[in-house]
Amino acid sequence: MIQKLNTQLVERVKNISAQDFIQHYVKPQKPVVIENLIEDWPAKELWSLDYFKVIAGDLEVPLYDSRPVTSEFKYNEPQAKMKMSEYIDLLQSQPTDLRLFLFNLIKERPKLQEHIKMPDVGLKLFKDLPFLFIGGQNSKVFMHYDIDLANILHIHLKGEKQCLIFPPSETKYLYKVPNSLVTNDDIDFTNPDFETYPALAYAKGYTTNLSSGETLYMPEGYWHHMHYITPGFSISLRALARKPKHLGKAVYNIIVMRSIENLMRKWKGDKWLKAKQKASIINTHKSLNL
Numbered sequence: 001m002i003q004k005l006n007t008q009l010v011e012r013v014k015n016i017s018a019q020d021f022i023q024h025y026v027k028p029q030k031p032v033v034i035e036n037l038i039e040d041w042p043a044k045e046l047w048s049l050d051y052f053k054v055i056a057g058d059l060e061v062p063l064y065d066s067r068p069v070t071s072e073f074k075y076n077e078p079q080a081k082m083k084m085s086e087y088i089d090l091l092q093s094q095p096t097d098l099r100l101f102l103f104n105l106i107k108e109r110p111k112l113q114e115h116i117k118m119p120d121v122g123l124k125l126f127k128d129l130p131f132l133f134i135g136g137q138n139s140k141v142f143m144h145y146d147i148d149l150a151n152i153l154h155i156h157l158k159g160e161k162q163c164l165i166f167p168p169s170e171t172k173y174l175y176k177v178p179n180s181l182v183t184n185d186d187i188d189f190t191n192p193d194f195e196t197y198p199a200l201a202y203a204k205g206y207t208t209n210l211s212s213g214e215t216l217y218m219p220e221g222y223w224h225h226m227h228y229i230t231p232g233f234s235i236s237l238r239a240l241a242r243k244p245k246h247l248g249k250a251v252y253n254i255i256v257m258r259s260i261e262n263l264m265r266k267w268k269g270d271k272w273l274k275a276k277q278k279a280s281i282i283n284t285h286k287s288l289n290l
Contacts, residue, residue, distance in 0.1 A: 003194050003201065007164065010208040010216065018122035021217075026123065026151065026242070029219035031165060033208050037215040038155055043115035044213055047157055049088045049134075049231065056109055057085030065097040066140055091136045091231045099141065100134035100233075116235070121217075123151055123239035130235045135161075135228035140190070142225065143174065143183040147253045149221040149246040150238035156210035159232015163216055164189055166205035166223040172287060173203035174223060177280045179261055181253070184280045189225045199284050210234075220246045 012033045025032045038044055062078030080098060082090075090096050106112045107128070118125050135141070145168070146152065154163075166174060175184040175197055184197070192200050209229070210216055218224060220241045241247050264272045284290070 007205045007207045010206045022122040032217050034215045053085050053088045059084045063098045064101045096136040097139050102131045105132045125237045134233040139228045144181045145223045148250045149241045152218040153237040154216040156234045160229040161210045162227040164225040168221040170203040173199040175280045175284050177276045
């Protein structure tokens with residue numbers, strides 16, 4: 001018998017009031033897909049890969065892939081750079097693992113701000129931080145949680161994307177790498193190896209497939225793994241964590257953790273990264289008596 005991750009489908013609603021969103025999802029920190037949140041956005045019809053190519057083709061953009069990071073790169077440093085037009089040509093011609101990640105295109109092309117509207121969901125969303133994500137067919141975003149532990153509206157504008165998410169309570173089962181926001185590099189969450197990573201069988205998470213125009217709410221500190229079924233793109237709107245312990249952890253991550261990581265990569269090199277990968281397994285199995 002083939003063993004699978006223990007997940008349930010994310011609840012879905014067509015529309016929702018700010019009061020109900022806060023009461024039923026933000027306060028209990030429960031994910032939800034809102035299917036029609038951006039029906040009135042001009043971006044829903046205007047934005048496409050070809051449109052980005054026209055308005056921002058000359059921009060050099062940072063790109064990431066799924067190769068394990070080496071000490072050659074600083075924390076969150078891109079593994080490649082390419083003009084937007086060249087990247088989009090690549091996306092449209094063949095599958096590619098290269099992804100645009102956390103890119104603020106609106107800062108570079110302010111006119112795009114006119115094409116989105118801050119949704120009224122009861123959260124104080126950062127208007128100036130609508131990060132753009134683009135991925136090619138079958139590309140995957142490693143399992144991670146965001147450094148600021150924000151409340152996130154992940155708005156998928158084009159294509160099909162599969163999302164796998166876990167609440168912070170499941171961290172102990174996910175083989176978290178020490179001093180990082182990621183899980184062990186060798187875990188394939190689309191086809192997990194339960195013999196090597198038995199703790200995964202105990203993790204309880206959620207899955208959903210996002211189509212164009214749908215929005216996934218991910219609460220504070222949720223782990224997420226994204227799999228682009230087709231080429232596509234999303235933006236994320238974020239609001240500060242509401243829980244004091246999450247705010248404190250966000251400050252620690254940004255100021256302390258990131259600084260330590262860059263220092264150790266420079267000092268110890270790949271030995272540091274390999275030791276952390278090994279520790280992710282040892283620590284998980286020891287804490288769970290596996």
